[in-house]
Amino acid sequence: MALDPWFSTYDSTCQIALEIAEKIQQRNQYERNGENTTKVQMQASMPFPRS
Template identity: 80%
Template structure:
C-alpha cells in the first residue's frame, strides 16, 4: 500500500512550523538581551527561500 501523500505534507508543515517557532523564540531572546534582531526577524518572517 502506498503511503498517503497527506502525511508527507503534514510532516513537512509541522517541520516548517517548528523552525518558525524556534526562530521566533530566538528573536524574543535577542530582544530580552538587547541584541540586534533584524537578521533573525527577517528569517522568521520569510522562512521559505525566495525563488
C-alpha cells in the first residue's frame, strides 16, 4: 500500500516549523546575552536553502 503524499508534505512542514522555532529560541538567547543576532535572524527568516 502506497503512502499518501500528504503525509510526506506534512512531515516536511513539521520539520521546518521545528527548525524555525529552534532558531527563534537561539535568537532570543543571543538577545538576552547581548550578542549579535543577525546571522541567526536571517536563518530563521530564510529556512529554505537557496538554489
